[in-house]
Amino acid sequence: MSSSPSINTAYTGRFAPTPSGYLHFGSLVAALASYLDARAVGGRWLLRMEDLDPPREMPGAQAAIVESLRNYGFEWDGEMQRQSDRHDAYEQVIERLLREGLAYPCQCSRKQLEDWPGAYPGFCRDANQPLQNAAIRLRVPELEYRFTDRVQGEYGQHLGRDVGDFVIRRRDGLFAYQLAVVLDDAWQGVTDVVRGADLLDSTPRQLYLQELLGLPQPRYLHVPLIIQPDGHKLGKSYRSPPLRPDEAVPLLLRALRTLGQPTVPELKDALPGELLAWAIPRWNAERIPRTLTLAEAQLR
Ligand code: GLU
Secondary structure (H helix, E strand, O other): OOOOOOOEEEEEEEEOOOOOOOOOHHHHHHHHHHHHHHHOOOEEEEEEEOOOOHHHOOOOHHHHHHHHHHHOOOOOOOOOEEHHHOHHHHHHHHHHHHHOOOEEEEOOOHHHHOOOOOOEOOOOOOOOOOOOOOEEEEOOOOOEEEEEEOOOEEEEEEHHHHHEOEEEEOOOOOEOHHHHHHHHHHHOOOOEEEEEHHHHHHHHHHHHHHHHHOOOOOEEEEEOEEEOOOOOEOOOOOOOOOOOHHHHHHHHHHHHHHOOOOOOHHHHHOOHHHHHHHHHHHOOHHHOOOOOEEEHHHOO
16 A cells, blocks of 8 residues: 655654554554654655564454554555564574573563562573573663653663663563564664654663664654543553544544644544645644643543
């Protein structure tokens, strides 16, 4: 599906939903920001299904997500990719990191780590644990990783102190999001990551992985996370219903306003695709509210 006659290969964006539930208003805001940011410069926009965790996947969610995106007028370039098709690539990198001593098997149980709520204290770092029934952790340096987010500004974390050696393959064999996202963004040539601000504090780990693996660092834009009045993220603790097709236009308009973008009353009679086409040339990322969260109830 190609929507742009002259594609700007200097910009590749993506939307990367996890099929643990349906799309909700918060994911619509992230999808819309990433789509408009790409299309406003004639860039490519990809869709990647982050189906790394079958036990947490909701049956039917993948198809429902794709259908919602279509109903809401989004068009992506090329075929949707699935992380479940990429296990070999992830495994190869895990093996290389183990071989080079940059990662190690960890036998610590959740119970054992209960008393250490902060950074992983590194019990298995030099313990030469067997690989069987072990999680794989990446050694982190005692360094701060910083970047400038296009909306949130300067952000940094000291990996040793704030994060600790983190899991890249779980004990049950499932690959960790942090590893898969870095490998896939590089593999797909993603230059611009636009996503929810709940992932701001994952970014320094991803910067470290990029550096370690010699991969390019994309630009980052983290949009405000839409939260419930009680402070919960939409969709996580509440099972959100799927985005209704007959609400596409009002919800897209609301998402545009949430992102600080202009709208006009006539758009309420447009088709979703027409509304997006209207919004593309008017997109200005500078207007996105510079905040980590926005309460859904306060959005008009
Ligand atoms: N799959 C992640 C999510 O749905 C997003 C990953 C990303 O955009 O980097 O929260």
